[in-house]
Amino acid sequence: xxxxxxxxxxxxxxxxxxxQTKIVTAASELARNTLDYGGGGSVTLEVLExxxxxxxxxxxxxxxxxxxNIELALQNGYTTGGGLGLGLGGAKRLMHEFEIxxxxxxxTCVTTVRxxxxx
Amino acid sequence: MSLSSTSKIADxxxxxxxxxxxxxxxxxxxxxxxxxxxxxxxxxxQQCHEFLRMFRSAAQxxxxxxxxxxxxxxxxQLLTDISRDRAQQGFTPSEVATFIFSLKKPLFDQLxxxxxxxxxxxxxxxxxxxxxxxxxxxxxxxxxxxxxxxxILRQQQELxxxxxxxxxxxxxxxxxxxxxxxxxARTQVVMETLLQQIVETGSQVVVIDITGVPxxxxxxxxxxxxxxxxxxxxxxxxxxxxxxPQIAQTIVHLGLDLSGVITKATLADAFAIALKKxxxxxxxxxxxxx
Ligand SMILES: Nc1ncnc2c1ncn2[C@@H]1O[C@H](COP(=O)(O)OP(=O)(O)O)[C@@H](O)[C@H]1O
Ligand SMILES: [Mg+2]
Numbered sequence: 001x002x003x004x005x006x007x008x009x010x011x012x013x014x015x016x017x018x019x020q021t022k023i024v025t026a027a028s029e030l031a032r033n034t035l036d037y038g039g040g041g042s043v044t045l046e047v048l049e050x051x052x053x054x055x056x057x058x059x060x061x062x063x064x065x066x067x068x069n070i071e072l073a074l075q076n077g078y079t080t081g082g083g084l085g086l087g088l089g090g091a092k093r094l095m096h097e098f099e100i101x102x103x104x105x106x107x108t109c110v111t112t113v114r115x116x117x118x119x
Numbered sequence: 120m121s122l123s124s125t126s127k128i129a130d131x132x133x134x135x136x137x138x139x140x141x142x143x144x145x146x147x148x149x150x151x152x153x154x155x156x157x158x159x160x161x162x163x164x165q166q167c168h169e170f171l172r173m174f175r176s177a178a179q180x181x182x183x184x185x186x187x188x189x190x191x192x193x194x195x196q197l198l199t200d201i202s203r204d205r206a207q208q209g210f211t212p213s214e215v216a217t218f219i220f221s222l223k224k225p226l227f228d229q230l231x232x233x234x235x236x237x238x239x240x241x242x243x244x245x246x247x248x249x250x251x252x253x254x255x256x257x258x259x260x261x262x263x264x265x266x267x268x269x270x271i272l273r274q275q276q277e278l279x280x281x282x283x284x285x286x287x288x289x290x291x292x293x294x295x296x297x298x299x300x301x302x303x304a305r306t307q308v309v310m311e312t313l314l315q316q317i318v319e320t321g322s323q324v325v326v327i328d329i330t331g332v333p334x335x336x337x338x339x340x341x342x343x344x345x346x347x348x349x350x351x352x353x354x355x356x357x358x359x360x361x362x363x364p365q366i367a368q369t370i371v372h373l374g375l376d377l378s379g380v381i382t383k384a385t386l387a388d389a390f391a392i393a394l395k396k397x398x399x400x401x402x403x404x405x406x407x408x409x
Contacts, residue, residue, distance in 0.1 A: 021365040022368070022369055029336055086337045087336075090374055
């Protein structure tokens with residue numbers, strides 16, 4: 001569901017096919033983490049427009065267990081859930097801006113942006 | 120609710136069953152619910168008759184306020200069967216509920232006649248009948264809903280299997296063209312079907328084509344890798360084809376390691392590799408005759 005919404009939004013903003021795929025994939029990774037590790041949460045899409053550029057911001061919030069060591073969680077191959085451990089780091093590499101805040105026992109919030117390529 | 124209203128109703132059902140049945144059927148016909156296109160009228164008569172019989176014997180307990188009570192068990196069972204049948208025959212939930220609601224008028228008419236001089240008792244009785252028939256009508260709707268949900272679930276299951284065809288390209292070569300988003304339920308089915316087909320056909324090479332998959336995230340990749348691994352354990356090589364440029368870029372950024380798998384841009388390229396693995400060549404007729 002998130003995937004379809006994000007896809008539609010990237011198309012509406014005129015992102016190219018490669019960018020669309022990158023953003024949708026990152027959204028898919030972060031949404032799954034929110035579900036699997038955060039016990040579910042919310043997603044907010046926001047269009048960022050400044051004088052020169054247009055971007056899409058995605059914000060994933062959950063009230064789950066939180067992440068004790070964010071640096072470790074971002075490392076390739078680190079997983080506590082039997083995954084490939086590439087979701088968090090991969091999402092960061094697929095996007096331009098990536099910010100993660102988390103508190104153990106309180107929850108996690110990931111905000112990430114990708115700007116549209118200047119044509 | 121006075122005791123006499125409940126005993127009055129039980130009494131009336133006992134006495135006037137034949138007339139009730141006749142009026143009920145007339146009522147059903149008037150409401151347009153005799154759907155001869157969907158069910159035979161003898162079947163409807165049978166069901167009405169059966170219902171009245173069970174309704175009457177449940178009524179002997181004079182408990183009209185709770186149809187979930189044990190004495191209403193057989194009535195509920197009958198309505199469950201009827202509702203289920205009709206859900207499958209293509210009736211709407213309103214049509215099924217109206218089967219019960221249309222019994223109100225014939226019953227009210229009789230009560231009015233029998234209790235013409237006893238206004239309070241008449242009102243009590245009408246309330247009691249309304250209450251119990253409403254509950255039973257809602258029961259049919261609930262069962263109807265559940266039946267539809269089961270049908271939808273089954274259809275989803277069938278669609279899942281349909282959307283993952285394993286096709287034989289050549290003796291010993293299978294292809295699995297995957298289309299659409301891969302969720303865990305679907306990938307599970309794909310994997311099982313593929314491994315089963317490998318055994319049944321004794322194939323040595325499988326081409327998994329992902330041209331129709333819009334995104335490959337780490338979960339999809341994990342499923343693909345597991346499938347390749349399982350096939351390999353069975354002595355079968357897998358080739359993944361249809362990796363489009365945008366997917367290739369995403370895979371690189373995610374840091375996915377597909378180095379252990381043969382990957383090709385197109386299904387045609389993959390087929391060529393598969394033929395080579397089987398030590399087969401395609402020769403053009405022209406060059407053969409030279
Ligand atoms: N929203 C979250 N809440 C709690 N823990 C998380 C969250 N997202 C990620 N993590 C932790 O970070 C680890 C790495 O995540 P990720 O890179 O997506 O790999 P994977 O999902 O394959 O485990 C997870 O195994 C989990 O322990
Ligand atoms: Mg993940």
